Amino acid sequence: MRALVVGEYAPLDRLEISDAPVPEPGEGEVLIRVAAVGLGFVDGLKVQGKYQTKDPLPFVPGSEIAGVVEAVGPGAGLRTGDRVTANVSRGGLAEYAVAPAAATEVLPDAVSFAVAAAVRVNYLTALFALRHRAEARPGETLLVLGAAGGTGTAAIAVGRLLGLRVLAGASTEDKRQYAVRAGADEAVDTADPGWRAALKERGLDVDVIFDPVGGALGEEAFRALAWRGRHLVIGFASGDIPSARYNIALLKGASLVGVDIAQVQRREPETWQQMNAQIATWLASGELNPAIDDLVDLDDVGEAFRRMAERRAVGKVVVRVADIDATHRK
Numbered sequence: 001m002r003a004l005v006v007g008e009y010a011p012l013d014r015l016e017i018s019d020a021p022v023p024e025p026g027e028g029e030v031l032i033r034v035a036a037v038g039l040g041f042v043d044g045l046k047v048q049g050k051y052q053t054k055d056p057l058p059f060v061p062g063s064e065i066a067g068v069v070e071a072v073g074p075g076a077g078l079r080t081g082d083r084v085t086a087n088v089s090r091g092g093l094a095e096y097a098v099a100p101a102a103a104t105e106v107l108p109d110a111v112s113f114a115v116a117a118a119v120r121v122n123y124l125t126a127l128f129a130l131r132h133r134a135e136a137r138p139g140e141t142l143l144v145l146g147a148a149g150g151t152g153t154a155a156i157a158v159g160r161l162l163g164l165r166v167l168a169g170a171s172t173e174d175k176r177q178y179a180v181r182a183g184a185d186e187a188v189d190t191a192d193p194g195w196r197a198a199l200k201e202r203g204l205d206v207d208v209i210f211d212p213v214g215g216a217l218g219e220e221a222f223r224a225l226a227w228r229g230r231h232l233v234i235g236f237a238s239g240d241i242p243s244a245r246y247n248i249a250l251l252k253g254a255s256l257v258g259v260d261i262a263q264v265q266r267r268e269p270e271t272w273q274q275m276n277a278q279i280a281t282w283l284a285s286g287e288l289n290p291a292i293d294d295l296v297d298l299d300d301v302g303e304a305f306r307r308m309a310e311r312r313a314v315g316k317v318v319v320r321v322a323d324i325d326a327t328h329r330k
């Protein structure tokens with residue numbers, strides 16, 4: 001089968017598609033014929049060996065997949081031909097991937113593979129962060145940093161669905177316009193050093209910050225919180241982990257709240273199920289229309305990774321591995 005096989009940690013311009021054996025599903029696992037894969041910022045770090053954990057070489061990256069069940073291991077409880085979406089630790093960017101049945105969900109017919117792959121991590125992260133960690137209430141003001149990025153656009157959409165007023169922080173005019181088209185009420189130019197003062201002048205109090213960027217911007221944003229504000233720590237796309245000043249937390253009665261979607265299924269299975277059901281309901285009703293940057297072919301995955309690393313991506317990047325949507329809808 002064709003796969004993105006990483007034989008050594010290398011720069012993003014050295015990625016190549018090569019031949020690999022089709023994996024076999026073991027006990028409680030399914031083999032999925034992959035249609036689409038959602039790319040995350042972390043995948044790009046992993047292929048370069050720059051992530052905090054290292055995948056053993058050689059490996060196939062890609063963890064957010066959607067496709068059709070091709071074969072079922074013992075006790076897996078799914079059927080061949082089921083349209084599914086799954087989270088895997090690695091192995092997604094290939095024509096076939098093995099997934100634990102416990103991390104695989106059957107897809108409603110109305111949801112395309114591309115949308116399913118786009119939704120898998122980012123929208124669950126946004127929902128967990130805003131509803132379950134910040135406990136955001138309708139009418140509160142949310143500031144999303146990196147708002148035109150993958151998690152950022154998810155936070156805009158989920159924020160709107162939860163009844164929040166959404167301010168979208170982004171570094172370029174194009175990105176700000178994209179974020180407003182994605183549903184934000186207003187844009188904030190976070191490349192302008194005076195952005196926090198400008199918010200203050202306009203009397204805009206920020207109750208919740210969704211921060212996938214970190215660095216100097218994250219530190220500045222923490223200071224923009226209103227009384228009892230919550231700063232959600234999502235990630236560090238800037239490459240720098242900020243240091244929050246404890247006195248700001250004291251003066252504003254503010255909280256710094258960590259979010260790690262990777263641990264929720266294991267630690268809070270009920271919350272995980274509730275959130276998956278909520279996302280499925282929003283998708284089925286059409287209230288949620290995930291923003292996809294564009295669909296790239298497997299051969300162009302290197303350029304897709306570079307777009308994310310060079311801060312050029314908008315929305316979620318999804319890789320089309322096989323065009324099997326039409327044949328697998330009832």
Ligand SMILES: NC(=O)c1ccc[n+]([C@@H]2O[C@H](COP(=O)([O-])OP(=O)(O)OC[C@H]3O[C@@H](n4cnc5c(N)ncnc54)[C@H](OP(=O)(O)O)[C@@H]3O)[C@@H](O)[C@H]2O)c1
Pocket residue numbers: 040041042121122125145146147148149150151152169170171172175190212213233234235236237238239259260261262308309310311313315
């Ligand atoms: N905690 C969790 O459970 C969880 C779940 C998913 C993802 N994450 C993390 O969230 C972070 C963002 O992921 P994402 O998918 O939203 O990434 P993305 O689509 O690439 O967006 C990241 C945004 O960060 C900003 N940025 C600032 N400095 C940057 C730099 N040096 N390089 C790249 N981007 C930079 C950019 O916005 P501007 O140009 O507008 O500043 C960019 O749009 C990653 O660290 C990822 O690991 C965490």
